[in-house]
Amino acid sequence: MVQISRAALLLCALALPFPAAAQQGPDHAALRDRSLVVLERQFGAFRDATGVLAGTSAAFCAGTGDGADLNAAFAATWRAWAPLDSYQFGPVEQTGAALSVNFWPDKKNFVGRALDGLLEQPEAAQAAPATIAASSAAIQGLPAIELLLTTDRPTCPAIVGISGYLDQTAQALFEGWFAPGGWADLVRSAGPDNPVYRNDAEFTAVLFTAVDFGLDRVADARLARPLGTFEASYPTRAEAWRSGLTAEIAAAQLAGVAELMDDGFAEAVPAGKRESFDSQIGIAERRLRDIGMPISDAVADPGTRIRVEAAQSRVNNLREYLDLAIGPELGVELGFSAADGD
Secondary structure, three states, X not given: OOOOOHHHHHHHHHOOOOOHHHXXXXXXXXXXXXXXXXXXXXXXXXXXXXXXXXXXXXXXXXOOOOHHHHHHHHHHHHHHHHHHHHOOOOHHHHHOHHHHHOOOOOOOOHHHHHHHHHHOOOHHHHOOHHHXXXXXXXXXXXXXXXXXXXXXXXXXXXXXXXXXXHHHHHXXXXXXXXXXXXXXXXXXXXXXXXXXXXOXXXXXXXXXXXXXXXXXXXXXXXXXHXXXXXXXXXXXXXXXXXXXXXXXXXXXXXXXXXXXXXXXXHHHOOHHHHHHHXXXXXXXXXXXXXXXXXXXXHOOOOOOHHHHHHHHHHHHHHHHHHHHHHHHHHOOOOOOOOOOOO
16 A cells, blocks of 8 residues: 655645646656656666666676676666656655665765674574664665765675565565556546545646756755865765766766656647757756766866766756746646655
8 A cells, every 4th residue: 555655645636636627738648658667667767676676796706707897787776766766756755765865965985884784693584584684774775885986995795685675676666666556556546535636737746846946956966065165176076986977877867857748748848849849958967978988087186077067067067958848738837846854
């Protein structure tokens, strides 16, 4: 059964109301159905990636796999998570996955300290997902795995336990959305008696806000935090700076936004505006590729930080276009953030 949190209720209470009798404009039920196909694909991709990571970690620690495969599986898993970072409602909120999968920013080194505590436990306990489940959220996800792969801490067997727990989390997220009685069924049953969605247009508003939040995360967190100011940049504030994945994660989140807009929202937005959005997001993605080095390195050099600034500017322009040009086509006004809680 779906459990409804107060934050989820607040999210919908703050969304622009769409009385069913007066509803005009896009076909919100069709948009809902198309968008759920996208979400099922994206949550499924994360579930599949964590399964590969768990298996690769076990093989590596058993001596039958190699480090290159493990690093590749780790990077693929973080890229698969990036689109889901936008959807901080429903099962992501209920399970606390946004915190446990990617404990970042970590201003006080909670990940490192919790990981050191885990490594003091017996090896059998380190390798058990149940141990990780009972531990701090700081060691339940990707940043903890990154530390194991990039510092002088022993990788095994802790990586087996963490990746196994991460796989369980991904399974729970997928089932929370798409198992019978899951969040997708709640979305499909929008109506006066629904505890979250009074009509289909409210789900459109929540999805639109999630897209806006995803763009905000790229511009104001993933890029702005390491940029700092011209006088003082902060390379180690970049997400996944040790593994050099910052730009790849940002690009993967943009790709997730593009997929939802193209395949979910597409028919509800006039072709010209849809094409303009696609063009702008393509430019933003190219600006990220043009950085040509880890973002933590780029922001440290005045000669290359301009590339990061250019990417951030493009994402900010894209977000402004989304809000001013596409939002009105859907009847959505943004007055809150997808990350707002109680």
